[in-house]
Amino acid sequence: MMRLKTKLFLFIFFCITISVKTQNTPSENSLGLTRTIPSTFLEEHREIKVYTPDSYSESDKKYPVLFILDGQRLFPYGVSLLKSFTQFKQTPEFIVVGITNTYPHRFGHFSDSEKKFSSFIKEEVLPFIDTNYRTSSERLLFGWEYGGSFVIQTLLDTPELFNGYMAASPFPIAQKIDAVATFLQKHPTIDRSLYFSVSPHEGSVNMGTEKLDSLLQVKAPKSMHWTYKKLADAEHRSTPYMTLYKGITQFYHYYPELQFNTLEEYTKAGGLEYVYDYYKQRSEQFGFQNEVSEWTKFTLIRSGIREENYTQFDYFMTTFSSSSFIENLRGSRPYEITDFYIKHSKYAEALDIYKILLHKRSDSQELHKKIGDTYTALDMKKEAAAYYKKAQELSEN
Incomplete structure (x- = not known):
């Protein structure tokens, strides 16, 4: 039995040694x-x-x-x-x-x-x-x-x-x-x-x-x-x-999608006139579609949110927002928008966005609860109860 264990140990040690040597064997790297x-x-x-x-x-x-x-x-x-x-x-x-x-x-x-x-x-x-x-x-x-x-x-x-x-x-x-x-x-x-x-x-x-x-x-x-x-x-x-x-x-100035980090950047660049001209130039030079990208739209809206500028935020939402825009927002981005609406007591606007999201996220417990909370803020208890009930069912399942 001892001899068997010794052989097994030597075999494992040999395999580990070979593996380590293989991993440490240098290989050339080249660049073009x-x-x-x-x-x-x-x-x-x-x-x-x-x-x-x-x-x-x-x-x-x-x-x-x-x-x-x-x-x-x-x-x-x-x-x-x-x-x-x-x-x-x-x-x-x-x-x-x-x-x-x-x-x-x-x-x-x-x-x-x-x-x-x-x-x-x-x-x-x-x-x-x-x-x-x-x-x-x-x-x-x-x-x-x-x-x-x-x-x-x-x-x-x-x-x-x-x-x-x-x-x-x-x-x-x-x-x-x-x-x-x-x-x-x-x-x-x-x-x-x-x-x-x-x-x-x-x-x-x-x-x-x-x-x-x-x-x-x-x-x-x-x-x-x-x-x-x-x-x-x-x-x-x-x-x-x-x-x-x-x-x-x-x-390649006109190649990337525009991104704005502050409203000041947007104003200094020339406002919407600059944005539309940029995407026109981008289309002519590189064959992209002559449309403002979803990312650019969101960075403008986000700038209004970050700077607590509801007037500018609302202007961008009125100009750019659509069902497809909301549906294509990834991760927490749509909720950044709804949270800002709710912060300014614009519950109906937040509800519109939640219901657009519900088409693609009908099994989201969180989304149903948020809709229920919004109806509660509007003192629409019956509607709120229906969404809370659905959120509970999704939680149990």
């Missing part, structure tokens, strides 16, 4: 693919990193492409943003391409040899990506520091290559101001997007971006979508991360 492009212009083989979104292998649609300079450093962050943006429906899915570089050669590629590097991107990288991947005509270009200056120069030289240009701490810029002024004069209807930013203490970098901002304020046409952001909490090394995040969300 590394491709190599033989470059005539750079006279070398250059690596690029490519990441396709999760739906790529299961669809036949075409995707926008985000091109990130200094991909050896910033490519993983671009992929992280893609995953976050698409999970929370802030942007459409897009392909991420990181164009790698090496120190100290990157400084020359973005300055003295920028024409060669520009030709490398235009004549070799873009055709390679378009040939090997399903790409739409929409492209974004991002760069930091000298790469940021290269991004702006690319806008001046070949504005048709990209739809959106994003530059973090672009340097040098000051000597490009005259060229920017000439560019704007020659392109009075340019419709490209430019987002550039800087941290507060970057010396000559700040001088250049301030000059560019001043020029754009006076000379930029209305068709050009541009933003200059001073990143108060950033430093030179962190501006690429904040800029890439802000730049992408700025480019």
Whole structure:
């Protein structure tokens, strides 16, 4: 018997040991693919990193492409943003391409040899990506520091290559101001997007971006979508991360559903006129229905509730509320509305909502009790008793 127990113990110990070893066996993790492009212009083989979104292998649609300079450093962050943006429906899915570089050669590629590097991107990288991947005509270009200056120069030289240009701490810029002024004069209807930013203490970098901002304020046409952001909490090394995040969300400004956290936000944005125009633009750009989303409606109503502003709350409910809107509210959201009505002694309005909910939640003990309480507040005892009785029956069952 002892020998049997010993064998059993050794067998269990062996199984546990194998299991632990299996669990601790390391495996490689990868982020997309590394491709190599033989470059005539750079006279070398250059690596690029490519990441396709999760739906790529299961669809036949075409995707926008985000091109990130200094991909050896910033490519993983671009992929992280893609995953976050698409999970929370802030942007459409897009392909991420990181164009790698090496120190100290990157400084020359973005300055003295920028024409060669520009030709490398235009004549070799873009055709390679378009040939090997399903790409739409929409492209974004991002760069930091000298790469940021290269991004702006690319806008001046070949504005048709990209739809959106994003530059973090672009340097040098000051000597490009005259060229920017000439560019704007020659392109009075340019419709490209430019987002550039800087941290507060970057010396000559700040001088250049301030000059560019001043020029754009006076000379930029209305068709050009541009933003200059001073990143108060950033430093030179962190501006690429904040800029890439802000730049992408700025480019896809009309993609996410509107959300309002306060009535002040709503008023500053332009009220309902802004809301309706936003959804019109969203529909035209991305093919969504030209209707205010249920989520936007609820956030406006919720703002009135949170700020105890019954007048504004009632205005939103009158404007937006319908049976389908109430039925589609999830979780406790409809009860936030009824509770606010009851708080302001608007029992009939609360009852209307309860009865809409009852169509889909006829077996809800809680809902029957709430209706009974509301009828009690209206001193309608007979009706209240009927719903209390039903709530009791549901409880017993």
